[in-house]
Amino acid sequence: MSGVRVLVGTRKGAFVLSSDGKRERWDVSGPHFAGWEVYHVKGSPAAPDRLYASQCSGWSGQVIQRSDDGGVTWEPAGNQFAYDGVPGTHQWYDGTPHPWEFARVWHLEPSLEDPDTVYAGVEDAGLFRSTDGGQSWQELPALRGHKSGPSWQPGAGGMCLHTIILDPATPGRMFAAISAAGAFRSDDAGQTWRPINHGLQSQGIPDPDAEVGHCVHRLAMHPSRPSVLYMQKHWDVMRSDDAGESWHEVSGNLPTDFGFPIDVHAHEPDTIYVVPITSDAEHFPPEGKLRVYRSRTGGDEWEALTSGLPQEHCYVNVLRDAMAVDTLDSCGVYFGTTGGQVYASADAGDSWAPIVRDLPAVLSVEAQTLP
Amino acid sequence: MIRVVLPAHLRTLVRVGGEVELDVTGQVTQRSVLDALEARYPALAGTIRDHDGGARRAFIRFFACEQDLSHQPPDTPLPEAVASGAEPYLIVGAMAGG
Numbered sequence: 001m002s003g004v005r006v007l008v009g010t011r012k013g014a015f016v017l018s019s020d021g022k023r024e025r026w027d028v029s030g031p032h033f034a035g036w037e038v039y040h041v042k043g044s045p046a047a048p049d050r051l052y053a054s055q056c057s058g059w060s061g062q063v064i065q066r067s068d069d070g071g072v073t074w075e076p077a078g079n080q081f082a083y084d085g086v087p088g089t090h091q092w093y094d095g096t097p098h099p100w101e102f103a104r105v106w107h108l109e110p111s112l113e114d115p116d117t118v119y120a121g122v123e124d125a126g127l128f129r130s131t132d133g134g135q136s137w138q139e140l141p142a143l144r145g146h147k148s149g150p151s152w153q154p155g156a157g158g159m160c161l162h163t164i165i166l167d168p169a170t171p172g173r174m175f176a177a178i179s180a181a182g183a184f185r186s187d188d189a190g191q192t193w194r195p196i197n198h199g200l201q202s203q204g205i206p207d208p209d210a211e212v213g214h215c216v217h218r219l220a221m222h223p224s225r226p227s228v229l230y231m232q233k234h235w236d237v238m239r240s241d242d243a244g245e246s247w248h249e250v251s252g253n254l255p256t257d258f259g260f261p262i263d264v265h266a267h268e269p270d271t272i273y274v275v276p277i278t279s280d281a282e283h284f285p286p287e288g289k290l291r292v293y294r295s296r297t298g299g300d301e302w303e304a305l306t307s308g309l310p311q312e313h314c315y316v317n318v319l320r321d322a323m324a325v326d327t328l329d330s331c332g333v334y335f336g337t338t339g340g341q342v343y344a345s346a347d348a349g350d351s352w353a354p355i356v357r358d359l360p361a362v363l364s365v366e367a368q369t370l371p
Numbered sequence: 372m373i374r375v376v377l378p379a380h381l382r383t384l385v386r387v388g389g390e391v392e393l394d395v396t397g398q399v400t401q402r403s404v405l406d407a408l409e410a411r412y413p414a415l416a417g418t419i420r421d422h423d424g425g426a427r428r429a430f431i432r433f434f435a436c437e438q439d440l441s442h443q444p445p446d447t448p449l450p451e452a453v454a455s456g457a458e459p460y461l462i463v464g465a466m467a468g469g
Contacts, residue, residue, distance in 0.1 A: 035380050057380055059430045059464040060418035076384065076414035080422045 004326045005070060005368040006334050007051065008342055009038035012360035014053055016071040023332055023346040026355045032074060033065065040321055040364040041071075042108050047115035048368050052077075052134055054105035054120070062104055064120075064134045077134030081105070081122055084141035090124065091153040100124045100144065107321060109164035121161030125152060125178040127190060140190035143176060148195065148212040155179035155215050155234075162320055163219045167226045167243075175229065175244065180205075180215035183231065185244050196244030200233060218320040220262045222269035230272050230299070232262040232320070237274055239299050250299020255286050261323035265348060266331040270298035273333060273349060275318040283338075284315035292335070294349050308352035309343065316341070321364040328369055336362025372456045373404055378431075378464035381419070385412040390459060399454040401433060402445035419462060434461040 006017040013031025032038075036055045044050040053065040053074070064077040087100035103123040111117035116133040126144045128137040143161075152159060160179055167173035172189040175196075182197040195212050205213045215234035222228065231238040231247065235258050238247040251257035256276045265271035272295050278286050285291060289312065292305040316339035326332035333349050336342045340359040343352045375391040382388065393407045402425070409416045420427050425445065427433070433440045436450045436458050452458040 034383060036383075059378065059428065060381060060384075061428060063384060063414065063418065079414075079417045082423070 002328060003370045004328065004332060005043070005048075005370055006324070006342065006344070006355070007041035007043065007071065007364075007366040007368065008336055008359065008362060009041050009053070009321075009364035010336075010340070010360035010362050011037055014038040014041050014055075014071075015356070015359060017342065017355050021328055023326075023328075023344060026344075028356055029071065031360075032071070033063075036063070037104075038363065039104060040107050040366075042110060042366045043070075043368045044110040044115040044118075045112050046110075048370060050110070050115040050133075052108045052110060052118050054108055056104040062102070064105065064108075066134050078130070078136050081120070081126075081128055081137050082139070083126060083144070084139040087144075089150060090159060091151060093154065095153075097150070100126070102126075103158060106160045106162045107164055109166060112166050112168055119164050119166075119174075121164050121176065123158045123160040124154075125159045125161040125181065127161055127164070127176060129190070142191055143184060143186070143193045146184070146193055146195070148181070151212065152178065152181040153213070163216075165219055165221050165229075167221075168223045169226045173226075173243070175219055175221070177216040177219050177231075179217065180213060180234075182212045182214040183216050183219060183229075183244055196240075197247070198245065199240075199247035200238065201236070201249075202234065204234070217260045218262050220264050220272065222264040225269045228269065228298070230262050230264065232259050232274055234258065234280060237262065237299060250295070252295070252300035252302055254293055254302050255291075259318075260320040261318055261335065263323045263325055263333070265333075266325045266327040267329075268296070268331075271296050271348070272299065273323065274302075275323070275335065277317060283317040288312055288314050290314040290316065290337075292333070292349055292352075305345075305349045305352070307350060308345075314339075319363055322362050324365045324367040326367040326369045332367065334365050334367050336365045338362065373399060373407070373453065374456055374459040375404065375408055376459045376461045378462060380464060381415060381462070384418065385414055387412075392456075398446075399449050400446050401440065401443065401449065401460075404449065404460055405445075430465040432463040432465050434463055435459070 002021040008015040013034045015030030018027045039054045041053040049070040051067040055063040065074045066077045089097035092098035107121040109119040120128040163177035165175040218232045229240040239250045290309040293302040316337035323335040333345045338361040373393045
């Protein structure tokens, strides 16, 4: 019988939530790596029991963990992330040059084909790749070395490369997003990159439609239609129909277009989900009501999904990597909150129920559909 | 035999419950003890001192015999009580919140 495994990274460890295909009863395993921040856990599409986890702490830095049994047991892998060559500088918050310094891995993206190949998006923004199951890491330096690199500035959470999307249809094409530099695309497996931010408007930067400098919070793509991209920007929900060459706003009737995550229904490429947040100053849902918004038209027209979600006194946030979908016939949607709840919907968002209520603050959620 | 006490989060990482006992050949210094520790537990590389150059991570401290050795040169001999195993060498996560 098919099943689902939800991989949750939190401020104080990782959790593995498992259910059969009904998604009614859940087994909760964890905390793994108790006491450590776990920014992201993700499984290999090619070998689902191969998982990678980014574990870090202010005391002891970065650790990469690897599991070959679906998260039952883990072994530390390599944790040396050395920038290629002399790293140079980017801009600091005050505008002064600041040396590139590795802080942590925000996002791990396993290869679509090879379980031993995995990409890591790091802070300060850089892209690394391992081809030996995470034992050793080499930077793909062309992204950080883009001519605009010295002008990049960190967002409030640090200058992080938080999104990596591998195009399943066009060999060598990949997308990355950096706060607060913007979105980038490579068509040659990361050897060269160019910004893809045409159409973005950001009032918080000196030139609102600059080539780089936009605080892109998240990108999403449906694998069946990889030329269509969706973006949750600091403010604005955006859509591109030409693989990022140009963007147009699809915020439509959202109560606020500020937010962090965005994701796509597993079987309906025009059905997308966001979690509107009041503002950049107030990182909680408007009116204290936790509402996922769904568009079935690829944006512009949105409906609030509230069944099973708290509709009063709710002041949590949902971070950029903390939403995921499964690929069962009735698409499951999952998200985690800074209040430690992980909510699941087994009916594409029509109704929700918490799998767990009291985890540490949730940093990331991924879903695996198992045979 | 050298006795080393790891902070809780590193004991979790390498799955040890109490003190670590190490045999160190040659002079017993902070560098030789940490080299032996990382040889025994490779996952500790980079978590106590940097991969490059071996500088102590900012929020890690080294104590022994009621002294803070964090700022001593890495090749300074450790106290005889540590070298003999009478006293442990303490690797401490600084009190920095979290």
